[in-house]
Amino acid sequence: MSGPEAAVEARDVRKRFGAVEALRGLTVTVHTGQIYGLLGPNGSGKTTFIRAVAGLLRPEGGTLTVLGRGAREAVGTGRIGYMTQAAALYVELSVDENLRFFAALLGIHDVDRRIEEVLRTVDLLDRRRSVVGTLSGGMRQRISLATALLHDPRLLLLDEPTVGVDPALRRAFWDHFRALAQRGVTILVSSHVMDEAARCDRLGLIRDGRVLAEGSAAALVARAGTADLESAFLALSESAAAPAAKGSARSATAERNR
Amino acid sequence: MNGRRVAAVARRVASQFRRDHRTIGLLLGAPILVLALVGALWGSGAEQVTRVVVATSPPVPAPVVDALRRVETLQVSTDTPEGAMQQLRDGKADAVVAMRVGVARTEIVVTLEGSDPLRTGTVLGAIQKGILNATGGTPAGGPSSPLQVEYLYGGPDRTLLDHLAPLFIAFFAFFFTFLLSAVSFLRERTTGTLERLLATPLRRAELVIGYLLGFGLFALIQAAVIIGFTIWGLRVQYQGSLATVFVIEAMVVVVAVSIGLFVSAFARTELQAIQFIPLVVLPQAFLSGFLVPVDQLSDVLRPFAVIMPLTYAMEALRAVMIKGFSIADPLIVRDLLVLAGFGLLTSAGAIASIRREVA
Structure with a gap:
């Protein structure tokens, strides 16, 4: 199962927020070049797991390896693209300014060409000069995806990427994800939309953090x-x-064995 | 008007408050804190002592010195004329009483420190009382020698505004910059962009320094506007160099931005960020010399003034604007270093406050 071909390797990962146990020994292996879908109801732990992979929170138990290293370290390499559930953009700035900002953080050299490419991918090249605050929710979602794609990441983390995106564009998104996977990009995507889930190579049904x-x-x-x-x-x-x-009982045994 | 709907709105507002423990805490705790400060500040009734140094040569008539000693609020000592003036400059004395022997007449000269008009009035009043007692109601030193009042800094033409302007300059720059940086960094947290940033190779220190620079730029423009309007709009009289004033103000701004970033870590909403004003801004207003000079604070409150950045900013700005100190003066250098230390400390606090776990 594990080995160099695993882009994300999670073993018995645990995370608690106060009284709520968000991850209760989650074990997942995502192979390189695979589209792995996390499928589960709201509050099942999908977002928590993606955030742990993105290095945003530290699991309390278990091991988590991302691109062969610790999650935080992996993020430091700039090879991970992360699209949050809600489009996290600066609404006062234009599309171009938002992308330029993230491009600078990600150390992208050929900025103009890359911005053009990712905007073409999300079909918003004509809105490059628009202020993000004037765009619809679906458009913002697409810009958010564009920022996650900017640096041509090896691992793409997508937290419910197609919320608020119309069916035609959703299909285009998934065609693009497939093309990325064929180029060797690993994609970890969360969803509760079944027709999307069917497009994944492998699915993990998640419930109650497991x-x-x-x-x-x-x-x-x-x-x-x-x-x-x-x-x-x-x-x-x-x-x-x-x-x-x-x-x-099983997880208790696992605790003892450690 | 439907009573049920009104009641529903009222109930909802009350429920929201009940859930927001921090707001309730601040709502009830902040007034207590502020009132306690005011009580400690003005309620202590500590007798203010005016330190008078009598110059030894030429000698001041003994009856005058004795009369001064008899005034309860005066603490009288003697020194050479040069030593007395030095004490006045060093802030160790409030007034110097000396004799000036001229060809035509001999007069008593009272030299006041003069940088604080309120204080000047009190000091002069106490000294005049003593001298009048000694001379039985006539001007001291005989009929031919009237009391001459001189000022080390400023003078009678100085208004209260001239005295307060340096304090306002420091306070407003601090207040607005703090508030703005706290609220805008909070927005970075609440809109999810911070989370997005932390999932890039960007380091927390880079983020804070970037904020300091970006905000600092506008805060410095603001500082220039504040200084410019104070000097040319309000026609405040000042000594010293405006460049030095600006350097001190720049330090205030850096400290204010980093305190703002730090505080935003403890707020969940913009409302909560604003509630930090009574905790962060008001104590500094009360204790840093804005309302009561630091050396007149009670022993209980003075240690607090020492740990407040505005204390040093206000001291430095007053020294420059009222007393004409240069940037190389040890006092200004010390204040700038202390402010830089505060800046480093609060920036480090801000960096530490950005946890990866922004949940």
Whole structure:
């Protein structure tokens, strides 16, 4: 499973926010060049895990390796692109100014050409001079993606990237993700939209900070014996919820073994 | 008017308050803090002692000296004329009483420090009282020698505004810069851009220094506007060099920006950031010499003044603008170094306050 081809290697990762245990021993391996989808309901720990991979929070337990090193170190190399759930942009600045700012932080040399490329990718080249505050939510989401793509990252972290994006553009996004993956870019994407999940190479069904089931969309459907991925997700969630006591006993054993 | 709807709004506002413990804490705690400060500042009733140095040559008539000694609020000592003036310059004395023997007449000369008009009035009043007592109601030293009042700094033509202008210059630059930097860095946190920045190779120190430079630029323009308007708009009289005034003001701005960044780590909303004004800005206004000179603070409050950056900024600005000190003067150098130290300390605090975990 592990080895040099793993872009993200998470073993029994734990994170707690006060009384809330957001990650309860999450184990995930994302291989290089793979599109790995984190699928789960709101509050299941998807965003927490992505933020841990982005080096924004330190897990309390378990190990997390990103591009062969610690998460924070990996971020320091500038090879990770991160798109947050809400478009985090400076609304007073123009699209071009926002991109230029992030380009400078990421140490990009051929700034003008790169900005043009990423804006073409998100189909907003004509809004380059627009002030971000005047753009619609979907457009801001696209600019946000553009900033994450600027430095041609090896690992792309996308936290619900297509929220507020219309279906046609959503398809274009995914075609682009696929093209990136074919060039060897690893993509870790969270979603609760099933048709998006079906486009991932591998899926992790997450609930209550744990991976319930892992595999390709087809494998998960076959395993659950359902007609589609949505039903498979529900069926697998329910069957995992039932032997919950068993699950916590297992993690207790893991604690002792450490 | 629907009572139920009004009640619903009122209930909602109250619930929001109840959830916001920090706001409640500040709402109730801040007035207590501020009132306690005011109480300690003005309520102590500490007798203000005026230190008078009598110059030994030419000798001041003994009855005059005795009368001065009899005034309770005066603390009288003697020194050579040069030593007495030096004490006045060093701030160790409030007034010097000396005799000036001229061809036509002999007069008593009272030299006052003069940089603080309020203080000047008190000091002069006490001395006049003593001298009048000694001469039985007639001007001291015999009918031919009237009391002559001179000033080391400034003079009777100085207004209260001239005296307060250096304090306003420091205070406003600090206040507005602090508020602006606290609120805008908070926006960086709340809009998620900080999280985005921390997921790039950008280091926290780079972020803080960048903020200092970016904000510093506008804060310096603001400082120039404040100084310019004070001097040319309000026609405040000043000594010293404006360049020195600007250098001191620049240090104030750096400290204010980094305190603002630091404080923003402890606020979740812009409202909470504004609530830090009574905690950060007001104590400095009360204790740094803005309302009461630092050397007149009680022993309980003086240690607080020592740890406040505005104390040093105000001291330096007054020394330059009222007394005409140059930037090379040891006092100004010391104040600038202390301010630089505060700047380093608060910047380090700001850097430390940006945790990776911005949840």
